[in-house]
Amino acid sequence: MEFLKKIFRESGTKDESYQTHIKKAKQLLDSRFYDRASVEYNKALQLNAQQSIPIVKRQFEDAEAAGGLDLLSLGQSLLVSFPNNPELANFLGNLCRRHSQPRQAENYYKHTLKVDPDYEWASYNLAATLAHSYQYDDNAKLSISVFEVRTSFVLPPFEDELAQLIDMEFNEKFAAWEAAKEAAEEAAKLEPEPKAFDQPEPKRLKTPKEPGQLFSKLKLAWNEAQSPQDKEEPFKLICALGYQLLSQNQAVSFKVFEWAVQRNPLDANLRCFLFCSLALKQPKIAVEKLIALLAKVPNHRYTLINLGLAYRRANNIQLSRRYLFIGFEMLRRSQGKYEVAGLFEEAKILLRKNRRKAWELLHDLRLDMTKPEQLLQLGALSLEFKEWNIAQSCFREVLLKDPKNRQALDGMRTIRQEWLALARIAADRNNWQESVLGYQLVISVEADEEVLEEALEVAKGLGNPKTIREFERELALQKQKDRLAIANQHLERAMMLEGKRQGPAAIQEYQQSIIMLPQHKVFVQMLDCCRKFRLDSHAEQLSVWFEKVQEVDPEEEIPPLEIV
Template structure:
């Protein structure tokens, strides 16, 4: 009996004894991480009995997926796939293994291999989309993650507040007075509608007949009439007017009444042109008016500028799906899934920030941090990011705080609070490093040194790092740090020379030739460069001092030779 095949629940008979023995030997080699030898044995088994060996390999593969032994998984599956290219299950599993390894190119190749042999293979289609969106979900988990988006019939936007629309409709309907001819009311309404048509042009011609008939049957006012009513009766400065307009726009989107929604969003964008949500919803109205290509192009451009906008990612996915670009749509659904996970399902990041600020004000820093940290990369205010970094320092998470301060410096290179925070973190690393050295904890000391060097690789710290890694006999790291020190030194020297060169040229422009020659001389003393030498000689010729040019040439050649000898000595 074979314990391996029994454990894997693979059926076999007594006549399979030879191949079973080969498979068990291959498995032992695999467990011992002799991957190349294991491949050879699995190939032998495949030659003996292709079907049985393939069953065992697939069963082993699934069993090993949770082990994290990516090399083992790849060794196990690659040869089998070469012999059985139509095995889409295995190709998909290999794609997953390559993804876990971080080999995106090979993962893409495997998923595309699956789809070449079976274009409807669900796992591969979803895995490929998840990979492109950089979402670490696989197979069933990937499929279920975006099912909510795939089931959406309409575009995504905030839900309309029904009570606001009901109130608006009630305000629009005139009260019925006693003795008044009830037939007058429809006539007046008809006049209003005619005026609206004249005012807005062909807006009504774009309406769907079915929607208009439904509204008339229910004796409901048309959205265009409601929009006109708001314009006539409500103060644009009053917050209720903005809220009513917004809800009417969402109601129009519900009814796929793109023209009226467009008019409302255009009006709102005149007041708030930088509102990203309004821009996104305005683009949707083009799609509802059958300007699909324009809407697709606009959303694509919008997402290049604002890749983290949640509504736009979902709506772009829906738009692509409506155009039967399903694979591309899923990628954007996965991006939306990832973004919404950060904000716990909230589409509007402003609301998350408001809640986090409330926690800050109430002294609940940990709760604030739970909201801030997932969206740290999306924050754009240096002061806020610095506050988050400070919280991370308070909770003794210097690595995360370091990352936050560096994000601040990307936005504001001279932010003093961020620089001060990084200095505190670096000093903390160095303090812990000294403790680790005293306790002879060399691995920990090396780790802390690397952390400190990430912040400020000063010449002094680099020298200390080189000494530490020389003690640990880490030659590759010593070489890296020496190269870094040399590179940083060269950059510093270049800056000094350029400063002197600019100073000399400024003196030349002011005809202060003596000061210019002195500045050129100082630049050459820092580092003898031909560029500076040529400027200096040209100046001597311009002021008709060939004797000085000759002396300068002799002196420069001497300096150049000295520097070359110093470089050679440093290499030895």
């Protein structure tokens, strides 16, 4: 590895006693005391880096055998000794990211760039980390290079419409040329010395030569169209004219998209390209507008990629790369397509042919799902393939919008039953760690007193004080929640009986509610009920009884008084 070679060149022999530390470090390493081993390695490095480096090098070359993150402590020791080595800091950032420690990875990449601002890989790796993209070093650079080399914004395909625009302009010019030729020929017949018509025949160009005139004529056609269907064609051609102007980095495209957005303000594509046109002259303002648009449509691929390109125009390379990586990941999930509606249709067809591939496609489109039926479809397929976490995510999102959705509720019950069964099997096998994880998943769906008591017993078997305290707290909260629910049921019945003029029965229900959860406001309601039905003689007894209920332990129930 390059950084080890550099360290090797930087280092020299200081003291032969390094061998003592190397020997001790190897013993600690064999015993898997990695932190203590790293201390000894660091001492050896300080004394004789030339002889110590090859030993550490073997650890870096066999990261899997070293246990991944265990390698990190050795790398950190090296970095302490050689803080100005960018290759090492970048390597440690990659290692942290591979082991789900993005914050620590960010710090290592920032350290790399502080040491060497021109160290390209760290710049790409930092942007990828912030974008939650798992691309590293040269792969990271290559993944967004197709966007970074662009000189214009990313636009939808519009070749057919462009050909129509060119035909419109050419046909009009050719008709004018023919009319001029005929007029010249007729005039020549009357002249004693006729002159040949020397105006050259117009040629078909690759792009419209007079976009302003085209825009005016298309607007006129749109205004004169009587029905929405008739307006579609000129509107589509106007948008294509805007795309063509924007692809040539002509700021006049802003006027075209401004007109189009006013006629179709809900179209995210048009708003995106309007702000891209603005970026040709005012990139910083355009960036703010594109960020605001992303807040409304966070997965809009054109906006993500073009925001990255707009940041580039504003000379903010790091943020440019971050948004390009986010856009790259979204495009990877949608098979490179900017519009995903067709992919949902493709998934429906795949459901009849290959359900596993249909699930994979829908899973990639998970972030684009906004309709309950899409989420339910992915949730149902996830149940079929035992992808419980994905199924839970889908059903939970549906229930946030529709708490009574039957399919989502049934799906959550199925997930809970599966996790509960697995947790109990693991407990029977004394696999306490796996069982605890299972119970935590069950509780994340729905907790009840019985399951929490089981989970607490398993936690005691594991012997982890933190987990035990967590389940004890959950159990106490669940008991309180259950008692509140029962108390409210009795309170509702009491109020119903009171409305039916059944005073004694209502007071009995008030007492049952207080037994479950002593509340002063319920006690006051009960006394009001006594007065209402002329049972004031019981008020003093009930007051004494209420004080007793408040004093005893919640588990110890005091029976209600008989009210006749």
